[in-house]
Amino acid sequence: VMPMLRRVFRHYPEFVAALEHRHEAYNATLDDLARREAAGEVFVVRPSESVKVPSxxxxxxELERIYQIGRHDAEATLPALEAYLAG
Structure with a gap:
């Protein structure tokens, strides 16, 4: 895929570089969130189960199923979020 993208976007080398390293940036973001969550700097709300769905x-x-997971998780997380915000 990358060879084709390099060709198609040859006039945008910074964009191609960002595409090539997007997984590294994504993983670094997850690591940073985990560190900050453990330190109590941020409150992270995430699905309780995998919600893989095509773009x-x-x-x-399927959309209703995913919506209901999100709704349930938000309701279940609310007390912990309120406690976090209260300090």
């Missing part, structure tokens, strides 16, 4: 999903049942 374009037109299946109402």
């Amino acid at each position: 374009l999903c037109r299946e109402p049942d």
Whole structure:
């Protein structure tokens, strides 16, 4: 994939470099969030289960299922969030 992207975006070398290293930036962000969460600097809300869905999903049942996971997780997380915000 990268050889094609390099060719297509040859006039945008910084964009290509960002694409090549996006996984490193993503992993560094996750590491930073984990460190900051452990230190109590941030409160992280994440799904309780994997919600893998294609970038374009037109299946109402699947979208509803994912929505309900998010809603349930938000409701379950609310007391901990309130406590975190209260200090």
